[in-house]
Amino acid sequence: MKVGGNRPPEQQDISSKVQNVGKQDQANERGAVQKVDRTDRVDLSGKAKEMVEMQNTINQLPEVRTDKVNEIGKAVNNGTYKVDSGKIAQKMIDELV
Secondary structure, eight states, rough: OOTTTTTTHHHHHHHOOOOOOHHHHHHHHHHHHTSSSSOOOOOOOOHHHHHHHHHHHHSOSSSSOHHHHHHHHHHHHHHHOOOOOHHHHHHHHHHHH
16 A cells, blocks of 8 residues: 555545646636626616705805804804894704604
């Protein structure tokens, strides 16, 4: 009986056959990838298009409404700025509901 390496002879044969099959599978996968159609397409619904337009409009608005800030700043400096606690309370309740 002749034993080569650490494995019995039939185990070595199985190992080499598995490696060959793996190489064939890789070659087949490479061929399949080359045949794939590489064009992508996206269809947007009317609602999605409307949302994109709204987002673009929002993005064009300034982050700070300087006219409001200046108006409130003047009122605070003049001592004429009044806080409507009823409106504040109502908005807090609306946000919770």
